[in-house]
Amino acid sequence: xxxxxxxxxxxxxxxxxxxxxxxxxxxxxxxxxxxxxxxxxxxxxxxxxxxxxxxxxxxxxxxxxxxxxxxxxxxxxxxxxxx
Amino acid sequence: xxxxxxxxxxxxxxxxxxxxxxxxxxxxxxxxxxxxxxxxxxxxxxxxxxxxxxxxxxxxxxxxxxxxxxxxxxxxxxxxxxxxxxxxxxxxxxxxxxxxxxxxxxxxxxxxxxxxxxxxxxxxxxxxxxxxxxxxxxxxxxxxxxxxx
Numbered sequence: 001x002x003x004x005x006x007x008x009x010x011x012x013x014x015x016x017x018x019x020x021x022x023x024x025x026x027x028x029x030x031x032x033x034x035x036x037x038x039x040x041x042x043x044x045x046x047x048x049x050x051x052x053x054x055x056x057x058x059x060x061x062x063x064x065x066x067x068x069x070x071x072x073x074x075x076x077x078x079x080x081x082x083x
Numbered sequence: 084x085x086x087x088x089x090x091x092x093x094x095x096x097x098x099x100x101x102x103x104x105x106x107x108x109x110x111x112x113x114x115x116x117x118x119x120x121x122x123x124x125x126x127x128x129x130x131x132x133x134x135x136x137x138x139x140x141x142x143x144x145x146x147x148x149x150x151x152x153x154x155x156x157x158x159x160x161x162x163x164x165x166x167x168x169x170x171x172x173x174x175x176x177x178x179x180x181x182x183x184x185x186x187x188x189x190x191x192x193x194x195x196x197x198x199x200x201x202x203x204x205x206x207x208x209x210x211x212x213x214x215x216x217x218x219x220x221x222x223x224x225x226x227x228x229x230x231x232x
Contacts, residue, residue: 004184013185014185015122015183015184015185015186016183016184016185017184017185018184018185018187018188022185024119024185024189025106025110025115025116025117026103026106026107026110026116027103027189029102029103029105029106030098030099030100030101030102030103030106031099031102032102033098033099033101033102033105033154034094034095034096034098034099034102036098037094037095037098037154038091038094038095038098041091041094042091
């Protein structure tokens with residue numbers, strides 16, 4: 001059980017440990033991307049005086065028809081009137 | 084406060100998952116790190132067979148494309164769909180077949196990250212859950228493509 005959370009800074013990933021600080025090469029690369037990306041996003045948001053919050057709702061972010069059938073019905077009637 | 088945690092937390096997950104997949108795929112084509120050795124015999128057999136069938140190479144190509152997409156934030160919903168079979172395979176092999184605790188945790192964590200990202204971009208997938216659906220052929224609705232690109 002002790003070894004399950006073991007951590008040593010030895011340049012090797014201990015595959016018998018589930019300590020989050022023990023990183024394989026791929027995990028270390030993912031962590032590097034995440035750290036750099038979040039830091040850049042934070043700095044950009046602060047520089048642009050942007051509110052440091054996420055979108056209020058999905059509707060603010062993307063276009064979604066309220067009822068998908070409405071769009072298709074509109075399209076069908078438009079196609080028929082073109083004929 | 085919760086919104087801040089949500090925004091940067093999800094950004095962290097997206098970039099972490101994208102970076103992991105990108106390097107995992109790239110490492111097959113351009114050896115940057117030593118290729119991981121598969122400890123359990125069943126996993127090693129699965130790896131050999133999938134390489135011979137070309138499925139492993141296809142999975143690695145998908146990892147590179149999806150990894151780039153997740154990091155850049157371009158085409159994320161589509162990338163999450165393309166990557167799901169790969170993540171599912173990794174989940175089964177790492178989570179249930181491998182005996183190494185770190186590998187088990189890695190497979191389960193990646194699968195959870197993928198599910199969290201699918202939930203975060205759920206608006207793009209919710210229409211797929213419609214139970215009763217009328218056909219909507221592309222050849223009669225091609226003008227709708229403009230709204231989504």
